[in-house]
Amino acid sequence: MSSKKVRGNPGLRRGVGSKTTDLDEIMEDPPAGDWLTLRSDQLLEWIDNAVYNVAETTGMREVVNRVTRPIFNYGQRFSPHPLHFGIMCCAIEMGQASAPDHDIDRLGLVYRSSPRQCDVLIVNGPVCEKLRPKLKTLYEQMPEPKWVIAMGECAISGGPYWDSYSVVAGADTFIPVDVYIPGCPVRPEALMHGFLTLQKKIREKEPGMFLRR
Amino acid sequence: MTLFDACRIMAEWTVKVLIPVFEFQEGLFPPFSNPAGWVADWLATEGGLDTMAWFYAVNIAFMIGMTNLILVIHLERKVAARIQDRRGPMLSFRSLRELGEDLSGQAPSWKFKKNYSGIGILQNLADGIKAITKELIVPAKADKFLFTMGPIIFISSSVFLLALFPLSDRFAASSAPAGLMVIMAAFSIAPIGVLTSGWASNNKYSMIGGMRSAAQLMSYEIPLLLSMAGVFLLAGSFDPVVIVEQQQASTWFFGLPMWNFIPQFIGFAVFMICILAEVERVPFDLPEAEAELVEGWTTEYSGIRYMLFLAAEYIRGFAGAAVATILFLGGWAGPWPVPPEIWFLLKVYLILLFWIFIRWSVPRIRTDQILVLGWKKLLPLSLINLLIVIFMVEIYPYFTEIVNLPEVF
Ligand code: SF4
Numbered sequence: 106m107s108s109k110k111v112r113g114n115p116g117l118r119r120g121v122g123s124k125t126t127d128l129d130e131i132m133e134d135p136p137a138g139d140w141l142t143l144r145s146d147q148l149l150e151w152i153d154n155a156v157y158n159v160a161e162t163t164g165m166r167e168v169v170n171r172v173t174r175p176i177f178n179y180g181q182r183f184s185p186h187p188l189h190f191g192i193m194c195c196a197i198e199m200g201q202a203s204a205p206d207h208d209i210d211r212l213g214l215v216y217r218s219s220p221r222q223c224d225v226l227i228v229n230g231p232v233c234e235k236l237r238p239k240l241k242t243l244y245e246q247m248p249e250p251k252w253v254i255a256m257g258e259c260a261i262s263g264g265p266y267w268d269s270y271s272v273v274a275g276a277d278t279f280i281p282v283d284v285y286i287p288g289c290p291v292r293p294e295a296l297m298h299g300f301l302t303l304q305k306k307i308r309e310k311e312p313g314m315f316l317r318r
Numbered sequence: 319m320t321l322f323d324a325c326r327i328m329a330e331w332t333v334k335v336l337i338p339v340f341e342f343q344e345g346l347f348p349p350f351s352n353p354a355g356w357v358a359d360w361l362a363t364e365g366g367l368d369t370m371a372w373f374y375a376v377n378i379a380f381m382i383g384m385t386n387l388i389l390v391i392h393l394e395r396k397v398a399a400r401i402q403d404r405r406g407p408m409l410s411f412r413s414l415r416e417l418g419e420d421l422s423g424q425a426p427s428w429k430f431k432k433n434y435s436g437i438g439i440l441q442n443l444a445d446g447i448k449a450i451t452k453e454l455i456v457p458a459k460a461d462k463f464l465f466t467m468g469p470i471i472f473i474s475s476s477v478f479l480l481a482l483f484p485l486s487d488r489f490a491a492s493s494a495p496a497g498l499m500v501i502m503a504a505f506s507i508a509p510i511g512v513l514t515s516g517w518a519s520n521n522k523y524s525m526i527g528g529m530r531s532a533a534q535l536m537s538y539e540i541p542l543l544l545s546m547a548g549v550f551l552l553a554g555s556f557d558p559v560v561i562v563e564q565q566q567a568s569t570w571f572f573g574l575p576m577w578n579f580i581p582q583f584i585g586f587a588v589f590m591i592c593i594l595a596e597v598e599r600v601p602f603d604l605p606e607a608e609a610e611l612v613e614g615w616t617t618e619y620s621g622i623r624y625m626l627f628l629a630a631e632y633i634r635g636f637a638g639a640a641v642a643t644i645l646f647l648g649g650w651a652g653p654w655p656v657p658p659e660i661w662f663l664l665k666v667y668l669i670l671l672f673w674i675f676i677r678w679s680v681p682r683i684r685t686d687q688i689l690v691l692g693w694k695k696l697l698p699l700s701l702i703n704l705l706i707v708i709f710m711v712e713i714y715p716y717f718t719e720i721v722n723l724p725e726v727f
Pocket residue numbers: 193194195196229230231256257258259260264265288289290291
């Protein structure tokens with residue numbers, strides 16, 4: 106249930122798995138020393154810390170997580186919204202996957218144009234040195250929890266352009282990749298299978314959301 | 319019996335249960351007894367009962383609206399898929415088995431085919447749950463106060479609409495004599511929320527989206543209200559109940575009721591175009607033109623805020639269709655065996671279906687085109703419609719009286 110690998114914004118997962126039993130740490134004094142002079146954001150932060158530490162020490166966090174994790178996980182894995190972003194020829198196959206022949210909308214996929222509203226980043230094509238910072242920015246603009254699918258040989262390892270001077274050797278050299286889909290090009294069926302694999306991964310690996318920091 | 323009467327009876331029962339609880343508490347905690355006693359005393363009065371009854375009525379209207387919201391979103395996705403020869407979301411109720419497995423700690427089973435062989439109405443549930451769990455991002459350079467206020471203005475004004483329109487003369491959460499004016503006032507609050515959130519995002523695309531929303535407001539609002547003026551003139555009231563009764567009372571050939579869309583077909587056409595612009599659906603979704611502005615004014619919103627924006631848009635669509643039904647399609651009037659509330663919802667869904675067909679078959683229009691359309695085409699048409707209604711109300715009855723024709727209008 107706990108994630109070992111810190112991914113994305115590390116601040117978000119800082120608190121996972123920390124077990125503190127020190128009473129002073131659990132109920133630390135408010136920063137300014139006086140309750141009435143606390144700013145509202147300081148108060149919220151103090152409440153956050155106190156609630157998290159109490160829940161962690163008493164084991165409430167585990168109990169609540171056992172109920173909320175399956176429910177949240179259900180939503181997360183059955184509604185992946187990928188970013189509407191195409192790099193090269195695999196993007197054509199991505200478009201074909203949502204065409205009537207291979208209706209990927211059956212899996213609940215909605216392509217959103219804004220990274221703020223997406224869960225899945227599909228890297229579909231060779232990432233050249235010039236694109237790499239932009240892709241990194243797009244990844245960082247997506248809200249947690251988020252996943253990355255490397256679609257096609259280019260995104261896995263550089264593919265046909267492995268010896269090019271400007272192509273990055275795989276998307277996993279600069280962003281964490283969850284699912285690799287081999288193929289050149291990747292067939293739409295394979296993309297759908299990739300999403301089902303991602304679903305499997307989310308169900309098994311996602312640590313749950315309650316009081317995560 | 320009206321909805322309010324039923325709620326009133328429910329309120330009386332609630333108070334009967336609550337008062338002993340308050341009295342018990344009064345004895346239990348002497349220092350805190352007085353406020354509880356006051357609340358109990360107040361609830362037992364007429365005013366308290368009425369307040370509680372209103373509370374129930376508004377909540378029932380809200381729940382009905384939310385149920386319809388889920389159905390409308392599902393209808394939209396499914397019909398869109400069918401228009402494109404696809405199947406749309408297919409998440410089945412069997413997928414809940416996986417949830418049960420996870421909750422009870424059994425070994426996970428993988429039955430993808432069974433998960434995806436249903437009608438897909440659970441897709442809304444999954445989307446909603448996911449939206450709750452997403453991170454809420456406020457961009458570093460955004461205006462944080464307005465960035466939070468924008469969604470509040472937009473969503474609350476949209477949800478407020480649900481309490482305003484009646485499903486029938488007996489099923490109404492509110493019955494203001496100026497009902498439709500209040501509805502239109504609530505409708506036109508939302509562009510302020512759009513403009514606010516577009517500006518506060520500090521993003522050029524959001525900004526353009528918000529500005530477009532303001533430009534759009536200027537172009538459609540006047541013909542919209544002028545096309546409604548004809549109906550108000552005919553009924554002599556802003557009250558939905560009076561308007562529907564008037565439509566039912568005026569007869570046509572064979573004693574058929576002459577609903578407003580028959581004599582005022584110009585007004586009906588103008589109104590349908592303008593209300594489409596009001597609820598920001600294709601072809602008038604200029605503020606969130608996906609092909610031009612990334613996601614328009616919602617670009618910087620993530621998680622539940624974005625999902626609520628989406629939901630509020632559908633609520634507005636539902637409310638817009640309801641207003642069109644009340645004004646032009648005879649409201650809840652219909653043949654006997656089907657209850658009036660069902661007739662009302664049937665007509666609303668017919669209009670929504672029509673809108674979905676429009677959405678998936680016509681392209682978006684440009685900003686300058688909507689200004690031209692609003693000011694040069696729809697405004698004169700709505701004035702012509704108003705003239706026709708004035709003729710009907712003032713001049714035609716005069717002639718019929720003199721030459722003794724059978725009353726047609
Ligand atoms: S893997 Fe092949 S098909 Fe896909 S983007 Fe690379 S070259 Fe094109």
